[in-house]
Amino acid sequence: MSTPNQALALAALNHQSNLTKPQGSLGKLEELAVWFAARSNSAIPGRLQPAIVVFAADHGVVAEGVSAFPKEVTGQMVANFVGGGAAINVLAREVGASLSVVDVGVASSYSTVVTSGAQLFRVPVRAGTGNLRVEPAMSEPECHKAWSIGVGSAQEGFIRGKTLLIGGEMGIANTTAAAALICALTGIEPEEIVGLGTGISATSREHKVQVVKDALVRARAAGAVSAKDWLMHVGGLEIAALAGFYTGAAEAGIPILLDGFITTAAALVAVKNQPRVADWLLASHVSDEKGHRHALAALQLEPLLALGLRLGEGSGAALTIPLIQSALALHREMATFSSAGIATKE
Structure with a gap:
């Protein structure tokens, strides 16, 4: 039986920490994105079918x-x-x-x-x-x-x-x-x-x-x-x-x-x-x-x-x-601090 990919979960978690928002500010939506990443073939999953x-x-x-x-x-x-x-x-x-x-x-x-x-x-x-x-x-x-x-x-x-x-x-x-x-x-x-x-x-x-x-x-x-x-x-x-x-x-x-x-x-x-x-x-x-x-x-x-x-x-x-699709869209489409040229928290 298949098992979730924890390496992808870790990569998704790292990606979340670099998005242009305070870390954890999207609450459960962040957790959903990481959960689906571990059960897909990418740290940044596409739209669900x-x-x-x-x-x-x-x-x-x-x-x-x-x-x-x-x-x-x-x-x-x-x-x-x-x-x-x-x-x-x-x-x-x-x-x-x-x-x-x-x-x-x-x-x-x-x-x-x-x-x-x-x-x-x-x-x-x-x-x-x-x-x-x-x-x-x-x-x-x-x-x-x-x-x-x-x-x-x-x-x-x-x-x-x-x-x-x-x-x-x-x-x-x-x-x-x-x-x-x-x-x-x-x-x-x-x-x-x-x-x-x-x-x-x-x-x-x-x-x-x-x-x-x-x-x-x-x-x-x-x-x-x-x-x-x-x-x-x-x-x-x-x-x-x-x-x-x-x-x-x-x-x-x-x-x-x-x-x-x-x-x-x-x-x-x-x-x-x-x-x-x-x-x-x-x-x-x-x-x-x-x-x-x-x-x-x-x-x-x-x-x-x-x-x-x-x-x-x-x-x-x-x-x-729609809630889950939104969580994945945020994970997928938000800019990172570096791509947007925004300073990170000191």
Whole structure:
């Protein structure tokens, strides 16, 4: 697996110290430039070429009443992505990112009209997962297949010359699966992790906490130990694909910009499975979902933004792209003290 180039990071840091500004005056923007330099082929990286890939799948646990929306919405939103009408379509257009949707397990039928909204890949592993409260979400071969689809998506990004990869997700009830995974992999109790998801009531949240508790007890009794064990038992097909996507990106040496609660759960699985994936992760924002801060802390990541978002789709990460592009532009285009003929600090 690729590792960040510390010599380039040092060269970038030296370049920052010579730009026409007080050292450190651009704060986090300076750190971002150095971070990307270590993960590129230059101490002064060019403009990023971002790709957003939204993985979609359904969840059997929706039968437990853990979501404010019916499962049919997953397929309907996939059609909306392809049609160009979702939030992530607007943001991808705004920031110049390519957008594709990968159906790894949407249960409901849906029709799409070919537009310039997003490219759709239909590769369903199965029609949604099992109900994680009472049975494994998927079999080991199904989990492996979904993971491999994610790896392939990252490899495709590499072939297309993408220099920043963002994973998004769509799947009604997937905050339940993500919460269960985060609890399993951090040891934090469900009360601290389970949130309101798509906007359920406080009473429904209490029920959702119990569903997660029951799933953890069942999976632990069935012998879940490793990250992939837990993914198979309480995860989701789109979460497995995301974990593979992040692993494939790290293997290819492409920086990864994380989105919200579900994608961070997937990243936690990927890092627990292969710790060096962590070297390639950058957190875009902290969402309004209750357990997201805990998941980021487990990955030792500091989010760039806190906007109270909880939409998913890759939306929070997309919003961060202009900030990162600005940090790299400043690093790349500002004059140095010597080139501008400006005296340095005594």
